[in-house]
Amino acid sequence: MEINKETISEWLKNLQDAICLSLENADGGSKFEEENWIRKEGGGGRTRIIKEGNIIEKGGVLFSAVSGDTPDFLFKESAHSASPQPSPEEREFSIRPQFFATGVSIVIHPKNPMVPIIHMNIRYFEMDGGVKWLGGGIDLTPHYIFDDDAIFFHSQLKNLCDKHHKDYYSKFKKWADDYFYISHRKETRGIGGIFFDRLNTEGNMNFEKNFAFWQDVGKAFAPTYTELITRNKHKSFTEKNKDWQLLRRGRYVEFNLIYDKGTKFGLETNGRVESILMSLPKTAGWEYDFKPEKNSEEEMTLSLLKKDIDWI
Amino acid sequence: MEINKETISEWLKNLQDAICLSLENADGGSKFEEENWIRKEGGGGRTRIIKEGNIIEKGGVLFSAVSGDTPDFLFKESAHSASPQPSPEEREFSIRPQFFATGVSIVIHPKNPMVPIIHMNIRYFEMDGGVKWLGGGIDLTPHYIFDDDAIFFHSQLKNLCDKHHKDYYSKFKKWADDYFYISHRKETRGIGGIFFDRLNTEGNMNFEKNFAFWQDVGKAFAPTYTELITRNKHKSFTEKNKDWQLLRRGRYVEFNLIYDKGTKFGLETNGRVESILMSLPKTAGWEYDFKPEKNSEEEMTLSLLKKDIDWI
Numbered sequence: 001m002e003i004n005k006e007t008i009s010e011w012l013k014n015l016q017d018a019i020c021l022s023l024e025n026a027d028g029g030s031k032f033e034e035e036n037w038i039r040k041e042g043g044g045g046r047t048r049i050i051k052e053g054n055i056i057e058k059g060g061v062l063f064s065a066v067s068g069d070t071p072d073f074l075f076k077e078s079a080h081s082a083s084p085q086p087s088p089e090e091r092e093f094s095i096r097p098q099f100f101a102t103g104v105s106i107v108i109h110p111k112n113p114m115v116p117i118i119h120m121n122i123r124y125f126e127m128d129g130g131v132k133w134l135g136g137g138i139d140l141t142p143h144y145i146f147d148d149d150a151i152f153f154h155s156q157l158k159n160l161c162d163k164h165h166k167d168y169y170s171k172f173k174k175w176a177d178d179y180f181y182i183s184h185r186k187e188t189r190g191i192g193g194i195f196f197d198r199l200n201t202e203g204n205m206n207f208e209k210n211f212a213f214w215q216d217v218g219k220a221f222a223p224t225y226t227e228l229i230t231r232n233k234h235k236s237f238t239e240k241n242k243d244w245q246l247l248r249r250g251r252y253v254e255f256n257l258i259y260d261k262g263t264k265f266g267l268e269t270n271g272r273v274e275s276i277l278m279s280l281p282k283t284a285g286w287e288y289d290f291k292p293e294k295n296s297e298e299e300m301t302l303s304l305l306k307k308d309i310d311w312i
Numbered sequence: 313m314e315i316n317k318e319t320i321s322e323w324l325k326n327l328q329d330a331i332c333l334s335l336e337n338a339d340g341g342s343k344f345e346e347e348n349w350i351r352k353e354g355g356g357g358r359t360r361i362i363k364e365g366n367i368i369e370k371g372g373v374l375f376s377a378v379s380g381d382t383p384d385f386l387f388k389e390s391a392h393s394a395s396p397q398p399s400p401e402e403r404e405f406s407i408r409p410q411f412f413a414t415g416v417s418i419v420i421h422p423k424n425p426m427v428p429i430i431h432m433n434i435r436y437f438e439m440d441g442g443v444k445w446l447g448g449g450i451d452l453t454p455h456y457i458f459d460d461d462a463i464f465f466h467s468q469l470k471n472l473c474d475k476h477h478k479d480y481y482s483k484f485k486k487w488a489d490d491y492f493y494i495s496h497r498k499e500t501r502g503i504g505g506i507f508f509d510r511l512n513t514e515g516n517m518n519f520e521k522n523f524a525f526w527q528d529v530g531k532a533f534a535p536t537y538t539e540l541i542t543r544n545k546h547k548s549f550t551e552k553n554k555d556w557q558l559l560r561r562g563r564y565v566e567f568n569l570i571y572d573k574g575t576k577f578g579l580e581t582n583g584r585v586e587s588i589l590m591s592l593p594k595t596a597g598w599e600y601d602f603k604p605e606k607n608s609e610e611e612m613t614l615s616l617l618k619k620d621i622d623w624i
Contacts, residue, residue, distance in 0.1 A: 035601070049600045049601075051600065058598075058600070060600070183579075184579040184585050185585065246595065250592070253565060253569070253596075254569060254589075257565070257566060257569035257570050258569050258570075258579070267495075267496040267570070273496050273497065274600060274601040277566075277598065278600055280562070280598040281598065282597055282598065282599065283558065283595055283596070283597045284565075284595070284596055284597070284598075285594055285595045285596070286370075286589065286592040286593065286594065286596075287594065288361045288363065288370070288372070288586060288590055289347070289361075289586040
């Protein structure tokens with residue numbers, strides 16, 4: 001199959017279908033509801049939201065494919081790369097190169113605090129003049145960190161990375177540690193995962209190879225997360241566990257609203273607010289200067305929200 | 313009394329005391345707890361937090377007075393004003409003008425959704441070379457907007473403004489509408505109030521007069537808010553009202569984490585995180601694409617979250 005924007009977005013739609021089906025089966029109680037939306041300037045999306053399930057309290061699996069005049073900040077963003085810049089004429093007369101961006105984004109907030117929050121995103125961007133980027137990532141935010149699950153999660157990612165390049169896992173794992181970081185708290189959002197962007201400007205110009213890796217990231221999501229659901233869904237929990245879940249969700253909100261580039265990009269470019277902010281949990285909480293009890297599971301989890309832990 | 317940084321911060325501490333006392337009396341159930349903190353680079357603060365009261369679920373009344381080398385961004389910030397810029401030598405050898413900043417900041421989140429959230433802040437800033445600024449504001453965020461309360465609140469502010477300058481209320485009311493605005497939602501945070509900054513660079517160089525106005529803003533807080541508590545604390549509410557309160561608090565979180573300059577300033581300059589984020593509610597919520605019922609009180613409230621409403 002030829003790889004072009006049509007085939008890529010078609011593949012992403014099929015991925016969205018497959019992931020929604022897996023999640024519905026794993027949940028066993030609720031179904032996704034779909035909303036199609038159109039972007040005035042070009043393109044649109046297919047937002048799928050699930051709520052009040054047996055396992056999933058609130059989650060979204062979003063597909064979008066948007067296009068149009070390349071906004072200014074994308075030139076600024078790409079100024080350090082080899083991408084074409086608009087000529088003075090293009091700027092003056094607003095003859096702008098066209099861009100196309102498509103992707104799938106997922107955030108799942110479970111009810112049971114023993115089941116982790118997960119996020120996955122894969123995206124493709126192209127612009128007139130031959131610019132093509134692939135980006136993506138998966139990261140896990142357990143409310144309580146269990147070693148076995150952390151090892152399983154990172155091994156899944158390492159295995160898929162190793163099939164494509166021996167350096168990918170270590171490089172993209174570090175990138176995730178740096179990206180999913182809540183600076184003001186000096187905490188990582190969770191146990192990280194992998195993150196990568198502009199794969200084609202990173203010295204590797206083999207688009208087909210990059211694309212195959214990127215597809216594997218998308219395909220890894222469902223089996224990895226449904227396994228984590230199966231392992232933890234029957235665990236019991238207390239009110240105290242639920243209170244802690246609220247605080248961890250509060251941190252998730254802090255990361256997404258303050259640091260997440262996708263959220264910022266979306267809100268600043270007048271994106272569809274309800275789709276962008278589907279990543280926020282049904283409820284979250286903040287307590288002044290909360291300190292977990294000595295030697296509690298909460299304290300243990302906090303002590304592991306650090307960069308550069310070798311989970312495997 | 314001579315007005316200088318010592319007498320200003322002393323006055324602010326007394327204001328903090330008086331406000332805490334009024335709020336404890338109005339609450340009748342809980343007391344403030346105090347935490348003193350020291351800033352490594354100079355100065356510190358007195359953070360007072362109240363929680364789980366009869367009326368107040370979570371609130372803070374914060375005093376701080378910090379000093380030290382003026383950070384870079386403050387030069388940038390003041391580039392459009394008449395403030396002195398560092399000379400090349402000062403930049404090169406890091407001989408920096410000293411700054412001093414002091415203020416009181418308040419956010420109160422009540423339990424009962426019929427009682428409004430309130431915020432107040434007054435601040436004073438000075439820098440070597442004679443720069444002096446006064447700033448502040450009060451704004452109200454009712455979960456449900458009641459006309460009588462909105463008229464009372466804005467009349468209180470107009471009365472205090474009118475004592476000092478005939479244009480203050482209209483000017484500072486507009487400033488609050490523009491400042492307390494959640495752009496991506498196209499909603500104001502609440503019914504606004506007044507907001508002003510750099511009073512001394514606004515063409516009015518009479519510091520004593522400005523200071524008297526600024527003091528009146530601080531003094532207006534307690535009688536205004538305790539009246540709003542008295543009016544609404546006995547109103548009954550339902551689960552549906554509590555759910556709506558969660559969503560309104562979610563919007564409050566969005567404003568504070570995405571737009572509020574004080575929060576941004578604090579987090580970026582490595583301020584005391586727990587004091588900065590005391591403004592966040594104990595709990596908040598998000599629901600995908602929530603639409604209030606036709607002709608409901610929630611819809612009525614939403615319809616009034618607009619700029620430029622003449623409340624009086």
